[in-house]
Amino acid sequence: MGAEVAAGGGSLPGFLGRKSRYARMDDVLPPEPEDGGGVRVRGGGGGSSSRRYVFACSVFASLNHVLLGYDVGVMSGCIIFIQKDLHITEVQQEVLVGCLSFISLLGSLAAGRTSDAIGRKWTIGLAAAVFQAGAAIMTFAPSFAVLMTGRLLAGIGIGIGIMVAPVYISEISPATLRGTLASFPEIFISFGILLGYVSNLAFAGLPDHINWRVMLGAGILPSTSIAFVLLVIPESPRWLVMQSRASDARAVLAKVSDSEEEAQERLAEIEEAARVTASGKVAWRELVRPSPVVRRMLITGLGVQFFQQATGIDALVYYSPTIFRDSGITTESQLLAATVAVGFSKVAFIVIAIVLVDHVGRKPLLYISTIGITACLAVLAASLSLLARGALPSGRRGRARHPDGAVGIGFALNRMASGGVAMSFLSICRAVTVAGAFTAFAVVSAVSVVFVHLFVPETSGKTLEQIESLFGGGVVTSGEVELGDAERLEHKRLVTH
Secondary structure, three states, rough: OOOHHHHHHHOOOOHHHOOHHHHHHHHEOOOOOOOOOOOOOOHHHHHHHHHHHHHHHHHHHHHHHHHHHHHHHHHHHHHHHHHHOOOOOHHHHHHHHHHHHHHHHHHHHHHHHHHHHHHHHHHHHHHHHHHHHHHHHHHHHHHHOHHHHHHHHHHHHHHHHHHHHHHHHHHHOOOOHHHHHHHHHHHHHHHHHHHHHHHHHOOOOOOHHHHHHHOOOOHHHHHHHHHHHHHHHOOHHHHHHHOOOOOHHHHHHHHHHHHHHHHHHHHHHHHHHHHHHHHHHHHHHHHHHOOOOHHHHHHHHHHHHHHHHOHHHHHHHHHHHHHHHHHHOHHHHHHHHHHHHHHHHHHHHHHHHHHHHHHHOOHHHHHHHHHHHHHHHHHHHHHHHHHHHHOOOOOOOOOOOOOOOOOOOOHHHHHHHHHHEEEHHHHHHHEEEEEEEEHHHHHHHHHHHHHHHHHHOOOOOOOHHHHHHHHHOOOOOOOOOOOOHHHHHHHHHHHHO
């Protein structure tokens, strides 16, 4: 799909059949003499082999995200059998489930310095090794304390992996494919969640003191593939430049670029960016005392990340069996089978969203998802309330998931919101019932629809520079961020030069 999107460029149909007004900066190449001028849009042609190579590297780099997804998904079923075997309390269940988000945040904070010291490639391997150690400890844990030790170690490994992989992908990918390839981690997380659900169902028939251990131990298998990955993928060209290894960076860029000229251009951009990186303190100062442009970006990025978790998505992922049991499904096999169906639904709709995102646009999809989530949560809350009163027969439900948003500080807010929801869900349900908890989630989701309308601009088909102009030179009209004069002039210059 990546090559097709790149070839399509700005001519892809927009939302409701509209044509995009913009040509991507990175898709517009200099005019060819034999064609007598004009604009040539980059196609798949001679760069197909390099794009396949970048695609493969992005897939391999995203494998650590399977570990996060698997750990999240498998714990939803494991917790049922861990409670029976180790006799843990409800609070201990919440801590065991929710601590992953907070601990993975610590791993993510350590990932920056680690990847700068040993490289992106070997940091991916380190993340897998740390996770393997944690998973092994959990598999053989004789008590809750030892189980938590393994959980904390696995969380650190997951945090390192999920932070360094997107960085690596962005640093090896050409601009025309970066948006598509950057979505790989989300797909792999969802696929890992599905694998976790399937593992629950497959091993649930084993004795209670064995089944949850096998479920957790099976998570080690995906991480062993990282050893092969380290033999295949190259080091990040940006890191190589930072280590004064420009010739090695040039060799890597030659493999991941469509032409030698593009490789040279990217190398020059990386070298310039590496020089700017030295002013890191200035960047943090701008976050502490942001300019109006940065403030609008922060509001948008942090808001999207917050609402992504505050709508209760992780409660549905972690506690699906518990929620299904409350709806009247009683046997463990039926509970876990229903949870597997949730996993398939999640994967399917994320793939659909990725296919549509460059055709429909980001903001229309956010509208559809947030409104859909609000409606589903309201129906879910009402159904649970009626079930509790005996007004409805026992039944089954589904759920929705919306796309993710910003990175950096937004990632930290995302993890903290996720951990807060996961570590308090059972207590909230006990205090206000499951229906009451999802009523609160529905209210938060409704607020997120308003937030998307007021603060989130459409970024489909725009470069980072154009996106920045939306926040700086745009005019807000009825909640939409329109193009400023500077961007119109830049677009005109590109298509007429």
